[in-house]
Amino acid sequence: MVYFENVEKRYPDGTLAVDGLNLEVESGEFVVLIGPSGCGKTTSLKMINRLEECTGGKIYVNGKDIMTLNPVKLRRQIGYVIQERGLMPHHTVAENIATVPLLLGWPKKKIDARVDELLDMAGLPKEKYKYRLPAQMSGGQQQRIGVLRALASDPEVVLMDEPFGALDPISRDNLQNELLTIHKKLKKTIIFVTHDISEALKLADRIVLMRRGKIEQIGTPDELINNPATKFVEEFIGSDQLSQISGDASVTALLEDVIMEVNLNAAIEDVLEDMQDRDVKSAQVTDAKRRWHGSIYLSTLKKAKREGKQLVKETLSVNRKLYVEDGNLKDAAEMLVDMEAPIPIINSANELQGIVTEKGMAKYTINKLIK
Amino acid sequence: MNNPGFIEAFIDYVSKNYMRILTATGEHIYISLIALAITLVTCIPLGIYLTRNEKIAPYVISIANVFQTIPSLALLGFLIFVFGIGNDNAICALVMYAMLPVLQNTYTGIKNVDKATVQAAKGMGMTNFQILMKVQIPLALPVIISGVRVASVWIIGTAALAAAIGGGGLGRLIFSGLSLIRDEIIFAGALPATALALLTDMVLKKFQKYTTPEERAKRIAKKMKVNFNH
């Protein structure tokens, strides 16, 4: 379906971003490009729809050399999720999703039905979201819209550049599952970029591990885990395996991005609604300098609202926390047994560093048991 | 203007000369409109062109900047050598004077459109022209219009000076009032000129708001009979 033959990309400033790439992506296959930052993942992807032109070698899509095709037509046939999201800020959600069908001149009715269908598929109630602007959506919802936009015209090939980056772990997990379902159902050829190895292992039929513009190893997730071709592959895969870590290790081993962060002066009412929308049960409260002031929980917020309190800062819980300097995994485990909610991790200057969740802890424990 | 008979004198003057004031206002609007139209028709496309030829942009913008810095009366004076006296000269000067805000705002408005948005549009398969018309201009429009607001207020204000070089407009009244030392005539020229400037600014401000994404989305929501702010 997509075939790279000795592809090279040298940017005008001399950077050799992709160096001798050979790859054949089968029709209906889910291929994940992974590697450290700057290894040429985005560049490889952009060459497929000619957002960048290769400076050596050839790329074939559907058997045709892409340099012989009209770039505009080519792009309309290929779904594309850009790394930076890039939704049209002046277009409604519906118009954003409909971008390519509009360019292809689909009739209005068909477009409208397709938009509804896609919103439905992504679990976004159309009555609520269809005519909103991207700015009125949460980060996770915006990323979903980006994915729906790429799928809108039902293209055979879809390119996705870190579509779930910068998302909280729960949303990411949900979206990954949705994508897998979509892939199974629609049999699209998906080329997906990430630098998160657990995401790659979960999604890929085949993983292409890149390093400095070259392919380090291509293989199924099992092959990469069981037969790493090089030390680099082994280490890269190993970064997912927590099994060597002991209970005395620092909480940093399980540190995750904060799921929901709320400003000190936010109104309880707004935060409550947001939490219910996003289906989270607790959040961390910080000020403009990202100093941690406490945690809030759905239950205590509801109570505070009943008592007539207005701002989240009036109902903070401040005792449950760990310091990044001295907190270890045992402490975290004990806290999580007492109460399921994520533990905020702060430093001695009170700055919020991240959270440790029950899920992260469970993953760690399971890994340890397996070994 | 504090002399006791001023109000009566003003009313008296206006009632006897309202045709003259109306004609002058008409001329003023005419000169300003032509100047504004020429400014928009030249500077918006030029601004767009500059976003595609970034190397020359600083030079062109600094030329517009020079025009804008020359005192308006002096600029009119210079142009007498080119156009002689009259409205053509005045209109040309007004255009040169008002170029900068339109040119600059068009250029920066389009340049400030998020690169990721433009790249996404390209990746979806829009042609360069479609990117310009569907993405860059709509997103830059509020900024462009704020430049047009500045330009039109300048034009209406400066058009009063056209009379100094033999052009028409409300400046005639103001200058004749000045030479006759009659406040009511100055006022009969200054008042409509001020009102014109304020009114234009107000209308354009409304239009500027109309072009923002939020307002557009609100209109769509209304048309679709859904609530915009959940």
Ligand SMILES: Nc1ncnc2c1ncn2[C@@H]1O[C@H](COP(=O)(O)OP(=O)(O)OP(=O)(O)O)[C@@H](O)[C@H]1O
């Ligand atoms: N337009 C450009 N001009 C010059 N160099 C570039 C350009 N775009 C990317 N590069 C360089 O090419 C290399 C590969 O970049 P690329 O964006 O493909 O990396 P990536 O693997 O997607 O990284 P990340 O994970 O950070 O997104 C990098 O060294 C980068 O600095």
Ligand SMILES: [Mg+2]
């Ligand atoms: Mg990238």
